[in-house]
Amino acid sequence: xxxxxxxxxxxxALAADAVGVAAVGISVARVKKDEFSEKKxxxxxVAGALVFAGQMINFTIPGTGSSGHIGGGILLAGLLGxxxxxxxxxxxLIIQCLFFADGGLLALGCNIFNLxxxxxxxVYPLVFKPIFRTAVSYRRLSAAxxxxxxxxxxxxxxxxxxxxxxxxxxxxxxxxxxxxxxxIHLVIGIVEGIVTAAVLCFVHRARPEVVTASxxxxxxxxxxxxxxxxxxxxxxxxAGGALSLLASKxxxxxxxxxxxxxxKTAAEAPGAAAVVPGAAQADEQSGHPEESSTAGAxxxxxxxxxxxxxVLPDYSFSYDGENAAGTSASGxxxxxxxxxxxxxxxxxxxxxxxxxxEAAGADA
Amino acid sequence: xxxxxxxxxxxxxxxxxxxxxTAVHRLHPLAKLVASLVFIVTVASYGRYDFIRxxxxxxYPFIMMALSESPYKLLLSRVLIALPFCLFAGITNAIxxxxxxxxxxxxxxxxxxxxxxxxxxxxxxxxxxxxxxVATTPxxxxxxxxxxxxxxxxxxxxxxxxxxxxxxLLEEVRSMIIAYRLRSGKKKALEMKHMGSxxxxxxxxxxxxxxxxxxxxxxxxxxxxHIPPARRRIKPSDIIVMLIVxxxxxxxxxxxxx
Numbered sequence: 001x002x003x004x005x006x007x008x009x010x011x012x013a014l015a016a017d018a019v020g021v022a023a024v025g026i027s028v029a030r031v032k033k034d035e036f037s038e039k040k041x042x043x044x045x046v047a048g049a050l051v052f053a054g055q056m057i058n059f060t061i062p063g064t065g066s067s068g069h070i071g072g073g074i075l076l077a078g079l080l081g082x083x084x085x086x087x088x089x090x091x092x093l094i095i096q097c098l099f100f101a102d103g104g105l106l107a108l109g110c111n112i113f114n115l116x117x118x119x120x121x122x123v124y125p126l127v128f129k130p131i132f133r134t135a136v137s138y139r140r141l142s143a144a145x146x147x148x149x150x151x152x153x154x155x156x157x158x159x160x161x162x163x164x165x166x167x168x169x170x171x172x173x174x175x176x177x178x179x180x181x182x183x184i185h186l187v188i189g190i191v192e193g194i195v196t197a198a199v200l201c202f203v204h205r206a207r208p209e210v211v212t213a214s215x216x217x218x219x220x221x222x223x224x225x226x227x228x229x230x231x232x233x234x235x236x237x238x239a240g241g242a243l244s245l246l247a248s249k250x251x252x253x254x255x256x257x258x259x260x261x262x263x264k265t266a267a268e269a270p271g272a273a274a275v276v277p278g279a280a281q282a283d284e285q286s287g288h289p290e291e292s293s294t295a296g297a298x299x300x301x302x303x304x305x306x307x308x309x310x311v312l313p314d315y316s317f318s319y320d321g322e323n324a325a326g327t328s329a330s331g332x333x334x335x336x337x338x339x340x341x342x343x344x345x346x347x348x349x350x351x352x353x354x355x356x357x358e359a360a361g362a363d364a
Numbered sequence: 365x366x367x368x369x370x371x372x373x374x375x376x377x378x379x380x381x382x383x384x385x386t387a388v389h390r391l392h393p394l395a396k397l398v399a400s401l402v403f404i405v406t407v408a409s410y411g412r413y414d415f416i417r418x419x420x421x422x423x424y425p426f427i428m429m430a431l432s433e434s435p436y437k438l439l440l441s442r443v444l445i446a447l448p449f450c451l452f453a454g455i456t457n458a459i460x461x462x463x464x465x466x467x468x469x470x471x472x473x474x475x476x477x478x479x480x481x482x483x484x485x486x487x488x489x490x491x492x493x494x495x496x497x498v499a500t501t502p503x504x505x506x507x508x509x510x511x512x513x514x515x516x517x518x519x520x521x522x523x524x525x526x527x528x529x530x531x532x533l534l535e536e537v538r539s540m541i542i543a544y545r546l547r548s549g550k551k552k553a554l555e556m557k558h559m560g561s562x563x564x565x566x567x568x569x570x571x572x573x574x575x576x577x578x579x580x581x582x583x584x585x586x587x588x589x590h591i592p593p594a595r596r597r598i599k600p601s602d603i604i605v606m607l608i609v610x611x612x613x614x615x616x617x618x619x620x621x622x
Binding site for chain 2: 047057059094168201202210341
């Protein structure tokens with residue numbers, strides 16, 4: 001479910017990056033308040049590494065013959081508490097992106113939001129924790145894990161759809177894309193939830209204090225989780241708003257979405273049309289569960305408008321009529337030449353370097 | 365089962381690459397970081413059908429790989445990991461968008477194919493830029509740079525610890541999997557009911573180990589509050605190299621050549 005740079009427009013990606021940075025900043029401030037934070041840091045690191053190593057442990061899913069692996073924010077949150085789990089997940093995502101090309105550098109913000117903020121800062125405090133109001137039991141632990149892991153994955157997958165759609169890189173209709181993504185992630189989420197439950201139950205049996213401490217974490221540290229969530233949501237809206245105002249001046253991938261909101265708001269309040277699209281855009285980017293239904297409707301609408309107009313004003317000049325065929329074909333040859341020249345440049349540098357090394361070796 | 369040993373080797377391979385001593389390696393980490401980010405942002409900002417306009421950016425990975433003496437096979441194999449999701453989006457574009465873009469030798473190329481090619485090119489460029497950054501900059505230098513940029517020390521430490529423990533836990537997982545396979549009649553994968561105790565044991569062992577290591581570090585005077593950011597001045601040559609990457613990237617994007 002890792003987002004790649006190539007599927008995002010910079011505006012969407014940078015807005016998400018801003019949200020990611022803000023979420024990390026807030027979380028760090030929260031963790032620092034904890035007296036024992038310094039002792040906890042290595043544990044946070046180990047738990048993150050476990051998620052990573054967990055991807056190497058394949059297990060067979062009974063009755064299907066296929067296999068899955070553990071991974072995910074809910075497991076981390078169950079072990080460490082929401083805020084430290086978020087930091088750990090962020091570190092894991094950065095390592096995956098830098099060293100294993102899993103998700104891009106620019107797309108980090110989106111990945112942090114989809115796989116970090118959603119499970120650790122939204123689903124964990126709002127779904128997982130309330131289940132343990134009274135006591136911790138295996139049944140509750142299992143139920144909480146399955147429900148939250150599924151919810152987190154499905155929410156994350158819908159955000160992936162939303163971000164790709166907002167970027168306007170992929171052309172899949174929103175409905176089809178969602179229909180493809182959600183069932184798969186629903187199943188994965190349930191399996192992940194079962195395994196998360198198994199691990200949490202085991203840890204609870206061996207070291208009950210780990211699980212109970214993480215559950216109590218929110219209250220003990222005086223971390224007002226809801227405030228954190230609200231702050232992140234506000235930041236998401238602000239970042240999205242500011243950047244989409246920028247984008248509307250220089251429309252790129254966001255163009256059609258902005259167009260859609262413009263039409264809608266223009267119909268409602270003609271005077272406010274210039275300001276509102278930014279805000280409407282931001283609502284979509286925040287990817288908030290409450291707003292996802294309206295955002296979805298907006299997308300369907302926007303996609304309709306886009307299909308109806310379908311002129312690609314920015315690019316149409318190179319694709320209309322006979323001349324376009326000539327330009328594009330010659331452009332393609334130009335691209336091929338660029339490729340060859342770039343490759344040759346690289347190769348010649350390597351060759352020169354190799355010569356030099358050999359010469360140096362001969363001298364020595 | 366994915367080979368944990370292979371992943372450890374992958375990690376080590378990048379680390380040993382980063383320990384090289386070419387001119388690219390000697391650049392200031394900030395210069396490399398800024399250059400990579402500007403490059404990625406400009407590449408990502410290209411539109412859906414801008415295959416031809418984005419092609420000149422291929423100079424960057426090719427020349428950087430050559431200058432830093434990075435083996436292209438190793439980096440290319442990494443790029444393949446990022447492939448599936450992009451390919452999925454790209455192929456659906458190719459199927460859905462059948463408007464003819466141009467004909468090439470009698471074969472009509474649709475806009476969908478152009479957008480598939482564009483996504484693939486952009487993916488290659490972005491992934492390579494990130495990989496070249498880590499293949500030429502040791503992690504300690506990157507984190508030191510993060511500290512200099514006043515990134516919160518708690519987070520930087522979480523990051524460093526996670527990175528270090530990934531290697532440790534992967535080794536541990538490898539031996540645990542071997543032990544499991546030997547005792548289970550060489551099963552290909554774990555049974556799901558064993559997952560809880562398998563991962564749980566791994567975690568608890570890791571926790572204990574991390575606590576011991578941290579205690580040992582504290583005994584030697586380590587404290588989160590007193591990590592001085594390593595000083596390293598940025599030289600004019602670093603800035604010049606940074607500009608050599610950034611200025612053409614942005615110019616190419618802003619000025620339409622063709």
